[in-house]
Amino acid sequence: MQYFGIKLKQLRHARDLTQQQVADYVGVTRATIGAYETGAQYPSVESLIKLTVLLHTSADYLLGITDEQQRFDISRLTDEQASVILQLIDQFHFLNSQMKR
Template identity: 50%
Template sequence: MIYNKIRELREDRDWTQQHVADLLFINRRTYSAYENGINAMSPEILIKLSEIYQTSVDYLLGLTEKIEPYPRKGK
């Protein structure tokens, strides 16, 4: 699966792959492999990216076009 949304969100913010990789505490090459669909992302990485980009995991996966995050329980 190619995660086009994470590339779009990163580029919209003018962030480098290295910057996002640093936020995730991973290697840039690993992050690049996620964007290009070479490696699948773990649920933990998807959740962290949704927090970084302030969106939902469903949006990152292309399951919805609604970019706003879902309300969190208890907030």
């Protein structure tokens, strides 16, 4: 399950988070996050859930079950509605990253 560590690290970097910030949120040590990223250790179910919340993704994506990062079912929306929702999410992430600086 090395893909778990790779995906975790990619998502952490994409959100400009340090291992320590992720560790603080999850309630583990920085070394534990490092071990997750190298594949030396895997999270408990509780930690996995916290990671999905923090990284705005699904457990299925982190575990390599799907390549889809979305956690929300937008299949019943029109293309226009889905586009607006995704643009709002992108804008929220952008503004959130600006506030961290």
